[in-house]
Amino acid sequence: xxxxxxxxxxxxASGGDVSANxxxxxxxxxxxxxDGTSVLALRSFREMGVQKVWDADKIxxxxxxxxxxxxxxxxxxxxxxxxxxxxxxxxxxYEGGEGICHQxxxxxxxxxxxxxxxxxDSHSCTYGAFGAFGTGVGATDMAxxxxxxxxxxxxxxxIKMTVDGTLQKGVYAKDLTLYLIxxxxxxxxxxxxxEYYGDAVSDLSMAGRMTMCNMAIEMGxxxxxxxxxxxxxxxxxxxxAADFEPVYADADAVYCSERHFDAADIEPQIACPHExxxxxxxxxxxxxxxxxxxxxxxxxxxxxxxxxxxxxxKGKTVKVRTIATPASRSVLLDAIExxxxxxxxxxxxxxxxxxxxxxxxxxxxxxxxxxxxLSTANRNFRGRMGKGGNIYLGSPATVAASxxxxxxxxxxxxx
Ligand SMILES: CC(C)[C@H](C(=O)O)[C@@H](O)C(=O)O
Ligand code: SF4
Numbered sequence: 001x002x003x004x005x006x007x008x009x010x011x012x013a014s015g016g017d018v019s020a021n022x023x024x025x026x027x028x029x030x031x032x033x034x035d036g037t038s039v040l041a042l043r044s045f046r047e048m049g050v051q052k053v054w055d056a057d058k059i060x061x062x063x064x065x066x067x068x069x070x071x072x073x074x075x076x077x078x079x080x081x082x083x084x085x086x087x088x089x090x091x092x093x094y095e096g097g098e099g100i101c102h103q104x105x106x107x108x109x110x111x112x113x114x115x116x117x118x119x120x121d122s123h124s125c126t127y128g129a130f131g132a133f134g135t136g137v138g139a140t141d142m143a144x145x146x147x148x149x150x151x152x153x154x155x156x157x158x159i160k161m162t163v164d165g166t167l168q169k170g171v172y173a174k175d176l177t178l179y180l181i182x183x184x185x186x187x188x189x190x191x192x193x194x195e196y197y198g199d200a201v202s203d204l205s206m207a208g209r210m211t212m213c214n215m216a217i218e219m220g221x222x223x224x225x226x227x228x229x230x231x232x233x234x235x236x237x238x239x240x241a242a243d244f245e246p247v248y249a250d251a252d253a254v255y256c257s258e259r260h261f262d263a264a265d266i267e268p269q270i271a272c273p274h275e276x277x278x279x280x281x282x283x284x285x286x287x288x289x290x291x292x293x294x295x296x297x298x299x300x301x302x303x304x305x306x307x308x309x310x311x312x313x314k315g316k317t318v319k320v321r322t323i324a325t326p327a328s329r330s331v332l333l334d335a336i337e338x339x340x341x342x343x344x345x346x347x348x349x350x351x352x353x354x355x356x357x358x359x360x361x362x363x364x365x366x367x368x369x370x371x372x373x374l375s376t377a378n379r380n381f382r383g384r385m386g387k388g389g390n391i392y393l394g395s396p397a398t399v400a401a402s403x404x405x406x407x408x409x410x411x412x413x414x415x
Contacts, residue, residue, distance in 0.1 A: 002017070002019075002250055002252075002253075003019060003020075003249065003250060003253050003254065004020070004158040004193065004195065004249045004253045004254070004255065005131065005133070005158070005193070005195055005225050005227065005247050005248065005249050006020075006133055006155060006156055006158055006193040006223060006225070007019055007020060007155060007158075007253070008114075008247045008248075008249075009114060009115075009116055009132075009133040009247055010022075010024055010026055010116070010133070010153065010155045012114065012245075012247075013026040013027050013028075013029070013116045014026045014027070015027075018155050019155065020155050020156060020157040020158065020254070020256070021154060021155060021157065022154070022155045023152060023153070023154050023155075024152065024153055024154075024155060025150050025151070025152050026116055026150060026151060026152075026153055027116070027149060027150055028058070028116055028117075028118050028145050028149055028150065028151060029058065029112075029115040029116050029117055029242075030058050030059075030060060030105070030110050030115065030117045030118075031058060031059050031060070031117075031118050031119070031142065031145045031146065031149075032059075032060045032061070032062070032101055032105060032110075032117070032118070032119035032120065032121070032124065033059075033061060033119070033120040033121075033139070033142050034061070034062055034063065034064050034065055034101045034120070034121060035062075035063040035064065035065050035066060035067065035074075035077070035078050035081060035096070036065035036066065036121075037120035037121060037139050037142065038061055038081045038084075038120070039077045039080070039081060039139075040120075040139030040140075041120055041139040041140070041142040041143045041146060042080070042081065042084050042143070043139075043143075044139060044140045044142075044143030044144075045143040045146050045147060047143075048143060048144075048147055050146075050147040052088065053088050053090070053146045053147070054145075054146065054147060054148055054149035055149055056088055056089045056090045056091060057091055057092070058149070059088075059090050059092065059146065060092040060093075060094075060101075060104075060105060060108075060110060061081065061085055061090060061092065061093045061094070062093075062094035062098060062099065062100075062101040062104045062105075063078060063081075063094065063095055063096040063098075063355075064096065064098075064099065064100045064101050064104070064354075064355040064356050065355070065356045065360070065362065066078075066356075066362055066363060067096025067097060067353055067355045068096055068097075068353060069096075070362065070363040070364075078096075092108070092110075094108075096353065096355060097329055097353050097354055097355070098328060098329050098354070099326075099327055099328025099329055099330070099331070099354045099355070100297070100298045100301065100327050100328065100354070100355060100356055101119065101121060101298070102119075102121070102123050102124065102126040102127075102210070102214060102298035102327075103298060103301070103302065103327035103328045103331070104328060105117070105119075105126075105127065106126075106127070106129070106130065106206075106210065106235075107239075107328055107330055108239075108241060109236065109239040109240045109241035109242075110127075110241050111126075111127040111129070111130040111132055111134070112130060112131075112132055112236065112240055112241070112242060112244040113130055113131035113132060113228040113232065113236075113244050113245070113246035113247060114131060114132065114244055114245045114246055114247040115127075115132045115133070115244060116132070116133050117132050117133070117134045117135075118134075118135060118136075118137055118141075118142070118145060118151065119134065119135075119136050119137075120136065120137060120138065120139050120141075120142040121136050122136040122217050123136065123214050123215075123217060123298050123299075123378065124136040125213055125214065125216045125217050125221065125222070125223050125224050126210050126213050126214040126298060127213070128213035128216065128223050128224045128225035128226060129206060129209035129210040129212070129213040129214075129226055130206075130226075130228060130232055130235075130236070131225060131226065131227055131228035131232060131246055131247060132225075133193070133223050133225065134213075134223060135222050135223050136217065137151065154191075156191055156192050156193045156222045156223065157191075157192050157193070157255075157256040158192060158193045158194070158195055158249075158253070158255050158256065159189055159192045159193070159194045159195070159221075159255060159256060159257045159258075159259065160194075160195050160197065160255040160257070160258045160259070161180060161194055161195070161196050161197070161198075161258075161259050161261065162196075162197045162198040162201075162258070162259070162260050162261070163176065163180075163196070163197075163198040163199075163200035163201055163260075163261045163262070163263050164198045164199055164200065164260065164261070164262055164263065165198075165199060165200055165262050165263035165264045166199065166200060166203065166263055166264065167200055167203070167263045167266065168263075168264065168266070168267070168412075169412065169415065170268060170397060170410070170411050170412035170415050171263075171266055171267060171268055171395075172208070172211075172268075172308070172395040172396070172397060173204050173205075173207070173208030173209070173211040173212055173395075174211050174269075174299070174300055174376065174393075174394065174395035174396070175266055175267070175268050175269045175394075175395050176200065176204075176212065176263065176266060177211055177212045177214075177215045178215075178269035178270070178271050178276075178279050178393065178394075179261070179266045179269050179279065180212075180219070180261065181215060181218050181219050181271070181276055181277050181279060182269065182271075182277055182278075182279030182280075183259075183261070184219040184259075184277070185219065185277050186218060186219060186220060186275055186276055186277045187219070187220045188219050188220065188277075189216070189219040189220045189221040190219075190220030190221075191220065191221075191222050192220075192221055192222065192256065193221065193222055193223040193224075193225060194216050194219075194221045194223070194224045194225065195225050195226075195227070195249060195255075196209075196212060196213075196224065196225065196226050197227070198261075198263075199263075200261075200263035201226060202229060202231075204226075205231070205304060206231055206232065206235045207302040207303070207304045207305070208304075209226045210298075210302070211299055211300055212224065212226070213225065213226060214298055214299050214378060215276070215299060215378050218276040218277075218378055218379070219277070227246075227248050227249070228246045232246075267281045267282060267283065268281070268282040268394065268395060268397070268398050268410060268411060268412070269281060269282065269394070269395075270282055270284075270285050270392050270393065270394050270398070270408060271380050271392065271393035271394075272285060272380070272392055273380055273382070273390040273391055273392065274380055274381055274382040274390070274391075275380070275381075276378070276379060276380060276393065278380075282394070282398065282408065282410050283410070285392070285408050286407070286408050286409060286410055287407050287408065288372065288392070288407060288408040289372060289406060289407050290320055290372045290373065290374045290392070290402055290403075290406060290407060290408065291320055291321070291367065291368075291371040291372050291373065292320060292321050292322070292323070292365065292367055292371065292372075292373040292374075293318065293320055293321070293322040293323070293373070293374050293375075293399050293400075293402060293403035294322075294323045294324075294325075294357075294358055294359075294365060294373055294374070294375040294376065294377065294399065295309050295322070295323070295324045295325070295349075295376050295396050295399050295400065296323070296324060296325030296326070296327065296352075296357050296358075296359070296376060296377075297325070297327070297356065297357070297359045297375075297376060297377040297378065298327060298356075298378070299376060299377055299378040300376035300377075300395070300396050301325055301326055301327030301328075301331065301354075301376070302327050302331055303326075303331050303334045303335060303338075303340070305376065305396040306324060306326065306331070306335050306340050306341075306344065306396070307338070307340055308395075308396050308397045308400070309324070309344065309349075309396045309397070309399065309400035310339075310340040310343040310344055310400075311415075312397060312400040312401055312404070312411065312414055312415070313343060313344060313347035313349070313400050313403070313404065314343050314347070315347075316347055316404050317347055317348050317404075318347055318348040318349060318403040318404060319403065319404060319405060319406035320403060320406045321350070322347075322348060322349045322350065322403040323349070323350050323351075323352060323357065323358060323364070323365045324344055324349045324350070324351050324352075325351070325352050325353070325354065325355065325356075325357035325358075325359075325364075326351075326354045327354060328354050329354050331354065332351075332354055349403075352364050352365070358385055359375075359377045359379075359385075360379075360384060360385075361383070361384050361385040361386050365385070366385060366386040366389075367385045367386040367389035367391075368386060368388070368389065369386070369387060369388030369389065370388055370389070370390075371386070371389050371390070372389070372390045372391075372392060373385055373389060373390070373391050373392070374392045374393075374394055374398070374399050374402050374403075374408060375391055375392070375393055375394075375399065376393070376394065376395065376396050376399050377391070377393060378393070379391075379393075380392065380393050392408065394408075395411070397411035397415070398410070398411050401413065401414045
């Protein structure tokens with residue numbers, strides 16, 4: 001097997017020796033659907049007339065989007081998925097409060113190097129942080145996987161992005177990610193896989209790599225992948241749910257494009273309403289008033305995100321309403337044990353259940369018309385957090401620094 005990481009993963013998964021642009025029928029290693037998408041996937045699954053899923057141990061169902069259920073309709077839909085999970089004997093079901101799907105899968109050891117992991121959620125590319133090929137599909141495709149364990153793909157071409165150098169103090173994985181998206185554009189990587197290389201990438205923690213791969217879809221990419229290394233293996237030690245074989249690109253792998261960036265050029269970045277590539281260096285937007293600050297989501301709700309916010313907010317009081325949502329129960333417990341939780345609560349931060357929270361505007365922190373929210377999430381689409389509201393995206397440090405002043409603030413001023 002030759003080529004890029006994606007070509008090698010698809011070769012293994014389809015039992016051939018495949019190259020970019022080949023059409024393949026691939027065996028799926030793990031399939032995920034959450035409370036939001038499982039309902040539609042189940043409907044299609046039933047319509048197909050299939051009685052039993054292909055492998056009850058390879059399906060993972062975390063409840064995260066609307067937990068605890070916010071309406072009677074949500075409660076009923078969740079009830080029906082729970083019943084189906086029981087009937088099918090699906091062992092990897094995670095009740096609301098366990099965390100966001102893209103945090104839960106890595107924590108439970110399903111995000112593994114070399115695996116093909118498909119989620120009924122667009123940010124399933126997060127698993128690329130572990131050297132997996134992770135991608136999102138629609139609910140009907142997920143029904144097909146539930147039934148057969150297979151799905152067809154066109155093997156994507158790959159863009160190689162190399163970021164040399166070291167990120168400055170006050171500049172984080174999120175800033176690097178927004179910077180790359182700003183340079184690439186929201187459709188600049190459509191249906192490509194992106195492989196990330198360079199010192200600035202290997203220096204990132206696993207959490208930072210997850211932030212970066214999580215947002216690959218925001219430039220249209222099918223997957224974002226960091227080659228596994230010692231940090232990856234250390235994270236997986238005692239956690240991996242199965243054996244795995246790391247996959248690396250060959251020296252002569254063919255890329256459709258190669259781009260180089262220098263980490264030293266990057267200052268804190270903000271994605272301004274209403275597109276994720278509407279990215280500005282923070283110096284251009286400091287002083288923009290905010291009504292709400294939000295720290296959480298599958299992009300930036302991990303312990304190191306809460307920790308940097310706590311460092312900034314220690315002994316201070318937020319000026320605007322500020323919401324924190326740990327990405328999982330385990331992150332919440334770590335935040336409690338380390339004192340981060342107490343620091344943030346004392347600073348005036350409201351905590352809500354681990355899950356997606358206000359990220360997609362369904363509950364727990366919807367904003368009003370004309371309001372500005374500065375968020376650590378991955379999307380700032382028009383109306384996403386509430387009709388007529390404006391979403392700015394930044395790093396947890398930027399959000400925490402801005403929560404104190406009530407306007408977009410450069411975190412380097414308070415660090
Ligand atoms: C609800 C779900 C289908 C959606 C997605 O796929 O991304 C959500 O997670 C989001 O972030 O908008
Ligand atoms: S936290 Fe936001 S982006 Fe992530 S899965 Fe949930 S709704 Fe989607």
